[in-house]
Amino acid sequence: GENVEQHPSTLSVQEGDSAVIKCTYSDSASNYFPWYKQELGKGPQLIIDIRSNVGEKKDQRIAVTLNKTAKHFSLHITETQPEDSAVYFCAAILTNAGGTSYGKLTFGQGTILTVHP
Amino acid sequence: GAGVSQSPRYKVAKRGQDVALRCDPISGHVSLFWYQQALGQGPEFLTYFQNEAQLDKSGLPSDRFFAERPEGSVSTLKIQRTQQEDSAVYLCASSLIADLKETQYFGPGTRLLVL
Numbered sequence: 336g337e338n339v340e341q342h343p344s345t346l347s348v349q350e351g352d353s354a355v356i357k358c359t360y361s362d363s364a365s366n367y368f369p370w371y372k373q374e375l376g377k378g379p380q381l382i383i384d385i386r387s388n389v390g391e392k393k394d395q396r397i398a399v400t401l402n403k404t405a406k407h408f409s410l411h412i413t414e415t416q417p418e419d420s421a422v423y424f425c426a427a428i429l430t431n432a433g434g435t436s437y438g439k440l441t442f443g444q445g446t447i448l449t450v451h452p
Numbered sequence: 453g454a455g456v457s458q459s460p461r462y463k464v465a466k467r468g469q470d471v472a473l474r475c476d477p478i479s480g481h482v483s484l485f486w487y488q489q490a491l492g493q494g495p496e497f498l499t500y501f502q503n504e505a506q507l508d509k510s511g512l513p514s515d516r517f518f519a520e521r522p523e524g525s526v527s528t529l530k531i532q533r534t535q536q537e538d539s540a541v542y543l544c545a546s547s548l549i550a551d552l553k554e555t556q557y558f559g560p561g562t563r564l565l566v567l
Contacts, residue, residue: 367553378543378558379495386553424494437508438547438554439485442494
């Protein structure tokens with residue numbers, strides 16, 4: 336079925352290094368790709384999103400790139416800080432067989448990011 | 453302004469009990485989603501409301517799960533005759549308009565443990 340694959344499942348970096356998380360999706364009709372950060376005991380928080388009419392979007396230390404031809408998108412965090420430690424989820428809106436999705440998100444499996452001081 | 457709120461934050465139920473989980477979306481948000489998040493996994497879609505209309509319930513795992521949003525604002529997810537496999541975090545999200553590319557804002561979730 337339609338899904339989103341996310342890698343790596345865990346990522347450990349030193350403070351100041353960059354972190355990259357990659358996701359692939361199966362539905363070529365997908366056109367909205369958000370990234371969420373989830374801290375322990377909290378709900379997912381949107382950190383950045385990208386729509387299919389652009390290939391890259393940046394917000395301070397966070398950037399997302401999208402390759403629609405290859406059907407993959409990536410999250411880049413530069414100058415990582417200990418407070419970036421959390422679980423990160425990519426997501427996409429995948430249309431069902433009938434072509435409607437009402438905006439429901441299909442999430443990747445998550446990446447546990449640990450930033451060591 | 454206030455975000456999405458959910459109550460209770462934690463619920464322990466004995467197997468076979470019925471539970472009701474509440475979601476208060478951001479005021480004025482048209483769309484409301486329920487997701488289920490198992491331990492160590494990403495959230496999975498359960499059901500979707502546009503105002504008071506339940507337009508998609510394809511993710512509900514069984515007929516023991518029921519959701520409503522009678523006045524187009526607060527929503528309740530009810531689970532009847534709870535089973536151990538129902539243990540998970542139940543997340544509610546809302547978005548301002550019914551658009552496929554509209555940002556969804558999540559609540560803190562209700563952590564359900566069925567013993």
